[in-house]
Amino acid sequence: MSAKALERLEQRFAECVLETHDFRGDETAVVDRAAIVDVASWLRDEPDLAFNMLTDMTAVDWLLEGREPRFEVVYQLYSVEQRHRLRIKVQVPEEDPVVDTLTRLYGIADWLEREIWDMYGIRFKGHPNLKRILLYEEFVGHPLRKDYPKEKRQPLVRRPENEIADVLARRGKARPLPQPPPRSAR
Amino acid sequence: MMETPKDQESLDLTTMHMGPSHPAMHGTIHIKVQLAGERIENAEVNIGYLHRGFEKEAEAHCWQQIFPYTDRLNYVSPMLNNVGYAMAVEKLCGVTVPERAQYIRVIVGEIARIADHLTYMAAQTMEMGAFTPYFYVMKGRDWLWDLLEEVSGARLTHSYVRIGGVAWDLSEGFKEKTIEILPRIDQVVVELDKLMTRNRIFLDRMQDIAVISAEEAISYGWTGPCLRGSGVDYDVRKAHPYLVYDRMDFEIPIGTDGDNMDRYMVRMEEMRQSMRIIRQALDQIEPGPVMIEDRLVVIPQKAATYNTIEDMINHFKLVIDGIRPPRGEVYSYTEAGNGELGFYLVSDGTGRPVKCRVRPPCFMGMAALKQLIEGHMVADVIPTFDTINMIGGECDR
Numbered sequence: 001m002s003a004k005a006l007e008r009l010e011q012r013f014a015e016c017v018l019e020t021h022d023f024r025g026d027e028t029a030v031v032d033r034a035a036i037v038d039v040a041s042w043l044r045d046e047p048d049l050a051f052n053m054l055t056d057m058t059a060v061d062w063l064l065e066g067r068e069p070r071f072e073v074v075y076q077l078y079s080v081e082q083r084h085r086l087r088i089k090v091q092v093p094e095e096d097p098v099v100d101t102l103t104r105l106y107g108i109a110d111w112l113e114r115e116i117w118d119m120y121g122i123r124f125k126g127h128p129n130l131k132r133i134l135l136y137e138e139f140v141g142h143p144l145r146k147d148y149p150k151e152k153r154q155p156l157v158r159r160p161e162n163e164i165a166d167v168l169a170r171r172g173k174a175r176p177l178p179q180p181p182p183r184s185a186r
Numbered sequence: 187m188m189e190t191p192k193d194q195e196s197l198d199l200t201t202m203h204m205g206p207s208h209p210a211m212h213g214t215i216h217i218k219v220q221l222a223g224e225r226i227e228n229a230e231v232n233i234g235y236l237h238r239g240f241e242k243e244a245e246a247h248c249w250q251q252i253f254p255y256t257d258r259l260n261y262v263s264p265m266l267n268n269v270g271y272a273m274a275v276e277k278l279c280g281v282t283v284p285e286r287a288q289y290i291r292v293i294v295g296e297i298a299r300i301a302d303h304l305t306y307m308a309a310q311t312m313e314m315g316a317f318t319p320y321f322y323v324m325k326g327r328d329w330l331w332d333l334l335e336e337v338s339g340a341r342l343t344h345s346y347v348r349i350g351g352v353a354w355d356l357s358e359g360f361k362e363k364t365i366e367i368l369p370r371i372d373q374v375v376v377e378l379d380k381l382m383t384r385n386r387i388f389l390d391r392m393q394d395i396a397v398i399s400a401e402e403a404i405s406y407g408w409t410g411p412c413l414r415g416s417g418v419d420y421d422v423r424k425a426h427p428y429l430v431y432d433r434m435d436f437e438i439p440i441g442t443d444g445d446n447m448d449r450y451m452v453r454m455e456e457m458r459q460s461m462r463i464i465r466q467a468l469d470q471i472e473p474g475p476v477m478i479e480d481r482l483v484v485i486p487q488k489a490a491t492y493n494t495i496e497d498m499i500n501h502f503k504l505v506i507d508g509i510r511p512p513r514g515e516v517y518s519y520t521e522a523g524n525g526e527l528g529f530y531l532v533s534d535g536t537g538r539p540v541k542c543r544v545r546p547p548c549f550m551g552m553a554a555l556k557q558l559i560e561g562h563m564v565a566d567v568i569p570t571f572d573t574i575n576m577i578g579g580e581c582d583r
Contacts, residue, residue, distance in 0.1 A: 023514040024277055053404050056517070056528055056545040065534060074530065076517050076545070080404055080420050087517060108407035111553040119241075134234035134582055143242055150239075150246055 002084030003027055005049050009086070013039055018091075028087040030072075036090050037100045043077060043086065044105055051077040051086060054106040057113070059092075059120040063146040069093035071122060075102075092122055101127040119144035199227055202564070206235050210313040210568045214578035215552075217559075217567060224563045229556045233549075236578035244542035248508030249275050250349055250485075252542065257343040259544060260580040263302035263523040265294045265334060267580075268347035273428065274518035274529035275349045278511040281483060286474040287351035288429040293364075293467045294337060294346065295429075296460040300371060301330045302523030302575075303411075303453045303460075307378055310450065310572040314391060319381050326374035329367050336360060349509060350484050351477035361468050368461050375457055383454070392447040396558040396570040399444060407550040410525020411452045412574060416444035422521035433470065434463045449573040483509050508537025515541075524548045524575055546580045 006027040010017050016035040021028050031039050043051040056076040063070055071092040078085050092099060101124040102109040113124040114133040121142035124130055132139065136156050141148055199220040205211030216232040240259065244252050256271045257264040269291045276283065283291075304327045312320035331341045336357050338346035346353050382388050398408075403416040413420055421438045423431040439455035441448025477484055485504050490497040513535040519528040528545030551574035559567050 024280065024516050026516055028515070052401075053407055055407060055409075055519075055526065056530060056543070058530060058541070058543045060532055060541045062540075065540075076528070076530065080418060083425050085517075087515075106407070107402065107405040107557075108550050108553055111549065132234075134237040136234075143239065148242075150242055 002082070002086060005043070005051075005084055005086045008046070008049060009039070009043065012042060026085070026087055028089060030089045030091065033090040033092060033099060036075075036088070037102065037105075039088065040075070040077075040102055040105055043088075048082070050079045050081050053078040053080055054102065054108055054112070055085075057102075057109065057116065059116045059122055059144075061120060061144065061146045071097060071120060073099055073116065073122060097122040098125050099123075100125050103127055118142070121145065204567060210571065212576070212578055214582060215571070215576065217555075217571075219559075219564060219567070221564060224565070226559055226562055226564060226567070229559050231552060231555050233552055234582050236582040238579075238583065240544065240583040241542055245539055248505075248537050249511065249539065250504075250509055252539075253345045253347070254343060257345055258579050259546070259583065260302070260523060260527070260548075260577045261342065262305040262577060263298035264342065264344050265298035265338075265346065266302070266520070266522040267527065268344060269295050269429075270518070270520040270522060270527040271529055272347045272349055273520060274516060274531050275509070275511065277516045277518045278514065278531050278533055279349070279483060279509065280512075281350055281478055281480060283351045283478060284475045285430070286355075286471060287476045289467050289471040290352050290356060290476060291347060292429050292431065292434070293356075293464055293471070294334060294344075294352075296463045296467070297330050297333055297364075299460045299523055300457050301327050301334075303457045304330070304374070306453055306523075306572070306575045307382075307450075309575075310569065311378075311382060311388075313568050313572055314388070316382070316385075316388070319378055322374060322377050322381070326371050329370060333360070333364055333367060336363065348477065348484070350480060351475070355476050364464065364468060368464065372458070372461060375454065379454060383451070389447065391566065391569050392450060392573075393445060394443070395446045395562060395566050396573070397443060397445045398554065398558060402554070402557070403444065406554040408525065408554065409550070410521065410523070410547050411456060412449050412551050413525065414438065414452045415441035415449035415573075417442055422519055422526055426519070428520060430467070430470075431463075434466050436460075436463050436466075446569050446573045510535060510537055519545070522547060524551070524577065524580070544580075544583055546583060548574060548576045548581050552576055552581055 006020060006029060009029055016032040017029050019030040043049050055078045058074050060072045069091045073090050073092055075088040090099060099122060101113060111133060113127055114130060116122050117130050118132040118135055119142055138156060139154055199222055202219050202221055204217040206213055206216045214235040218230040219226050220228040240255055243255055253268060256267040259267045304323050308320045308323040334344060335341045338344035398416055400416045400418050403413050417440050419438050419440050424438055436459045439452050441452055481500055486497040486500050491501040511533045513533055515532045517528055517530045519526050525547030527547060530543040531539055532541035534540050558570050
């Protein structure tokens with residue numbers, strides 16, 4: 001991690017850096033959501049910072065802690081030349097879960113942003129192909145949100161529930177057919 | 187007789203699905219390719235067939251209960267995942283593990299790395315149609331798993347590493363067994379090298395196929411052997427030494443062209459370097475404790491748990507409430523078989539994580555696969571996909 005990079009960022013974007021900390025040596029800056037593309041491109045292109053790798057990108061849901069705004073999108077940046085790291089976070093409110101995309105800066109942002117959309121339902125403005133990546137298109141909801149129950153099941157292949165009864169009926173041992181649950185139950 | 191079309195434009199594109207039920211796609215990848223003749227014009231890579239909700243499960247468990255889940259991330263080198271996760275929680279708690287435990291982690295980690303690369307070699311050769319090397323290589327992996335089984339009691343899902351050290355010390359005679367097995371592994375690598383590296387058929391399908399430049403690889407977040415194949419000397423063990431890697435003398439092999447062959451050659455050399463590290467670590471390791479002494483982190487010994495009320499309560503509190511790291515967030519990274527394995531942990535001071543994110547190195551490789559295979563022949567998909575060494579458990583989590 002790099003204290004120098006954090007200092008430079010605070011000087012350059014004084015009005016956009018909302019908060020900083022360096023817990024356990026991980027320099028972190030919370031920046032204004034509207035400025036994320038400017039901040040990321042500056043960090044990438046500044047020669048002595050050269051954060052040319054978006055190592056990881058994820059989101060955190062603070063619903064249970066009751067924190068406002070509810071979501072945080074977290075970027076882990078790394079510079080292969082300078083060998084230093086920086087963590088950038090933006091805060092995202094529940095009612096308007098949109099962040100500008102970084103796909104024009106980093107190739108990997110494409111899939112990482114799709115995963116965040118899939119898991120948290122945060123949209124990325126300007127993303128060329130924002131669709132689910134780990135789950136299937138028919139899935140309802142975003143499972144890493146804290147209000148999504150862990151035990152909830154959504155089988156994609158819904159078998160007709162009356163197979164066994166059919167067999168019995170053919171053998172003259174008819175039983176009332178169990179009704180499949182209504183589709184809205186998903 | 188069929189007439190050959192004058193230009194490619196006049197050919198209709200054929201859509202073909204490879205996977206998920208395809209022998210080379212490991213059952214977890216679906217690639218939809220649009221072909222002009224045999225050339226891939228457009229590809230769509232779909233992942234997620236092995237998604238198990240690792241992060242959702244982790245949020246419902248105590249910090250120390252997550253180890254068995256990490257075994258199942260990269261399931262060809264579970265030991266490296268164990269080490270990566272343990273180091274992340276230790277960073278969060280601010281504890282340092284005893285030196286002997288650090289050496290043990292390096293030794294078992296490097297054994298796992300060789301096993302990981304051997305598995306890659308086996309899959310690479312077999313999926314390209316060469317079955318003999320597969321058996322030669324798997325034989326070597328079994329010997330390595332014998333070693334890990336002796337240490338941890340399990341061949342695959344070790345869960346051997348603990349927060350604050352390792353579960354127990356190395357077994358008696360482990361050093362001698364390892365010293366005895368390493369030359370045999372070396373022999374396996376030599377055999378494989380002789381069979382494949384100068385094999386004409388192999389070279390034709392590997393050289394100059396799926397070239398990626400260093401800039402593109404970095405932009406895609408590539409790390410590990412794949413990035414080094416493109417000529418970037420980034421290895422976490424050298425760039426940011428952790429455990430006792432700074433005391434080891436080893437080299438980082440890098441490629442020049444960024445093609446399939448370079449990614450293969452880098453792994454081939456890395457196995458030899460890992461063997462060097464294991465030999466050095468076995469020479470340097472000193473007797474000592476393998477766990478820190480901290481009642482807030484480490485579960486007491488069984489005898490103490492059953493015989494004293496304090497340790498009984500201690501045990502109960504740790505099992506039910508879990509370790510309680512301070513509030514905060516850390517990103518910890520180690521060099522796993524496929525590259526930088528990162529854990530981003532967020533704690534609110536309770537026994538369960540708010541967030542336990544894994545940065546899966548082969549996810550990044552898969553994101554670039556579309557670009558790698560477009561413009562190549564349909565038969566090139568297999569060797570290219572193999573060099574990324576996608577491991578379903580890690581990629582889909």
